[in-house]
Amino acid sequence: LRWRDVRWIDRRDIELAYDGQIDFDPGWRPRHALAERAGASPPARLRLDREGRNDRWQTRIDVAGGSWNGVSRFETLDNGRLRVSAELVPRDVDIEALVQTFGRRTFVAGKLHGQTTLTAEADKAGALMRGLRTRTVFSVSPATLTKLDLAKAVSTAGISRGGRTVLDELSGTLDTEATPDGTVLRYTGLKARSGVLTASGNV
Helix, strand or coil: CEEEEEEEECCCCCEEEEEEEEEEEHHHEEEEEEEEECCCCCCCEEEEEECCCCCEEEEEEEECCEEEEEEEEEEECCCCCEEEEEEEEEECEEHHHHHHHCCCCCCEEEEEEEEEEEEEEECCHHHHHHHCEEEEEEEEEEEEECCCCHHHHHHCCCCCCCCCEEECEEEEEEEEEEECCEEEEEEEEEEEEECCEEEEECC
């Protein structure tokens, strides 16, 4: 199966083009798969390579000048439901370049490192994306808040909201969950450190 310049339009009318190819084994198990954002620079691509006849795939993601590699699995559970899972390790992923690749903007700049787990369960393969959940434990060091001068916000009791803040480190956990109203993002255990200033909390 090959596709070129297939355009996905999300609920906010952000239109993105994708190219890709899948070579199948019997039983419609992908032997090799490649998907990439058409025209993205730096390249943004996902590659899957099956491990023998197992329902395991070496997963290699090149994005935003870094990598997000690991292993993906496909299972049929005892109750008949389908389950997809993955364990991935992001390394040197430029956050600003990452979100720009997918037509978004970010309030944090820096290079991401961490650990990601992904799970999705459904009764049918076509519904797996609608049950997708991810968890990423991350650190960005150094990091920059691109829309907030933290020192000025503290000294003005929150009246001043613009500017930038360079942080020695930003860390925490990001959970995402697909819902009928879009993807929900939750940041927990956030910790930011910049010289004599520290901040923590959830979003």
